[in-house]
Amino acid sequence: MSTLTAAEGTTAATPAISPPSLLALTRVELRKSYDTRAGRWLLFTIGLASLGVVAIALFVDDAPKTFADHFAITQFPIGILLPVLGILLVTSEWSQRSAMTTFTLVPRRSRVLTAKVGAAGLLALLGVVAAALASALATVLTPVFTDSPMDWGIGGDQVLQVVLVQLLNVLAGVAFGMLLLSSPLAIVLFFVLPTAFSILVNLVGALQWVRDWLDLSTATTPMYEGDLDAQGWAQVATSVALWVALPMALGWLRIRRAEIS
């Protein structure tokens, strides 16, 4: 102990102190996503879900069997779990009260939020990579378990749009987390609100245009196959404005102003 004391708490000239870089903060946020048991299970489940889906696809007779098909199918479970990951990345700070420590260490809160968005994006990319690996495995096994040959063909459009849709999925989660700051509330509302919205606009004929232009899941569905056309892109943009950009902007403001306790 005596060897340590000399170095502690002295007012001796300190070397120039540099602020934590965004890269360092993003690393920290990434680490927070897997350094708890709950976080590790969620990541593991995402990997497992893509394997499960391709396993089913392999053994269902009339399911399509190309790499592109597997790649499209595996995105669905990942697309459901990524928003949860995004939500928890934000809300766990409040449910576990670590926000106080986080924002005391980095009082410029926007930097922490930027790092969280960055970490969420990287995790979405990892999710797509996991789906691709599971799809590759399924493609290799296709001739073993079925009569279909290996077919590795996949279009650049599909890869690009899948990556984009998964980024949107995770960011929608982050946005809901930022706006609501509560894990159960954000998770429930994330799934209930759009569903209720879809049911409503489908029931009322006059609201058809709302479904086409403001329902995120309807607008993004063609993206899993890479089939988005010009109007489709516009519809994705308007739905994203409502379900991702708006809640994130409001949530960002809320956290910047919030009293952290």
Place this chain on the structure above:
Amino acid sequence: MITIEHLTKRYGAQPAVSDVSFSCEPGTVTGFLGPNGAGKSTTLRSLVGLTTPTSGRATVAGRDYRDLPNAGRQVGVLLDAGAQHAGRTGREVLTLSALVLGVGQERVDEVLGRVGLAGKPAGKRVGNYSLGMRQRLGLATALLGDPQVLVLDEPANGLDPDGIWWMRGLLRGFADRGGTVLLSSHLLREVEAVADQLVVIAGGRIVAQGSKQELLGGRGTVVRGPDRALLDRALHAAGIAVVPGEGDALVADAEPLAVGQAVAAAGVVLTELRPAGGEGLEELFRSLTHSDGTQQVQEVAA
């Protein structure tokens, strides 16, 4: 160096803190005293940027906390030992902070040893920690960036007597090496032993502040004897003002030497003679901070 100038924080119309001003110098420990709900935490949270004050300013080394380049390297903060993810291990909590601060893993091991959490406790989940262990982990987080300033809210909560003694030594050493320490407590005894300066807050306002000597000194001498009336007469005869003290004691408004001389001259027997200092501060603290409490009790009784 911490400076708080005319800090006011209102929630709606309700003031939590009104016009609070004080400063903490390097090399000193400042005890920030007050009952629960007096505004201690609000003041400290305003200081570290978790709360935006309604008016007034709080600075560390002349800068707003939010403008410090790497806050944790300059100010070590422990506001709430429970503010940690229960699923992380103690070592992991410190590792995350170390990544933000830009200090190495060896520094994590160092502070773990420093607060007595090295070895097995470091690998346990914070959820399984006792309150005392969480306080130690919080203190480790505060020390991690080797700051010049420490801001601690009720750091002795949950520590056993050994832990409290250890913490006093740690804070004293930190200040003696030129550091600035601001710690809050609702217990006078807890800070009295370590603080150089005391700031007492009640109802959101500063009600007393000064060095420990200033607040302790000049409060008379406690004197006790088998015959209280005789003692009273002897002191009056010597021109020393006397008020009743605790139990059958008297508090004389004079130095112990003068009281002793007066009593000896009158040939009166004494059983106790000592400076009334400690009680003076405690009385002060009680009268300043408990007035609301007694009123409430009276209201309930009526």
